[in-house]
Amino acid sequence: MNYQIIYKAANSYEAHFIKGLLERYSIESKLLGGNLSVGIGELPIDVLQVDILVPKNQIEKSRNIISDYENNLLSNKNKGNWACPSCKEMNPLSFEICWNCK
Numbered sequence: 753m754n755y756q757i758i759y760k761a762a763n764s765y766e767a768h769f770i771k772g773l774l775e776r777y778s779i780e781s782k783l784l785g786g787n788l789s790v791g792i793g794e795l796p797i798d799v800l801q802v803d804i805l806v807p808k809n810q811i812e813k814s815r816n817i818i819s820d821y822e823n824n825l826l827s828n829k830n831k832g833n834w835a836c837p838s839c840k841e842m843n844p845l846s847f848e849i850c851w852n853c854k
């Protein structure tokens with residue numbers, strides 16, 4: 753099956769989060785880049801950007817899911833809070849890093 757890049761995650765935590773999001777909609781995605789063969793617990797926060805790939809016939813559906821995800825992040829920011837992309841905890845605007853998972 754042909755895969756196409758749908759999103760470039762800033763780090764492997766965000767990539768795994770979006771992969772999990774897509775799986776909830778029965779979309780199987782692949783991650784490329786970073787150093788994903790290493791256990792995620794050992795990765796530094798700022799690993800290389802990670803490409804997320806989905807099957808070409810799922811592109812449209814995946815785009816909708818990811819834009820919903822991005823809109824959620826934005827609207828939470830507008831309320832003064834932001835959602836952590838890896839653990840989904842809400843953080844106050846004044847927090848630079850997630851209080852829950854750092």
Ligand SMILES: [Zn+2]
Pocket residue numbers: 836837838839840841850851852853854
């Ligand atoms: Zn977090």
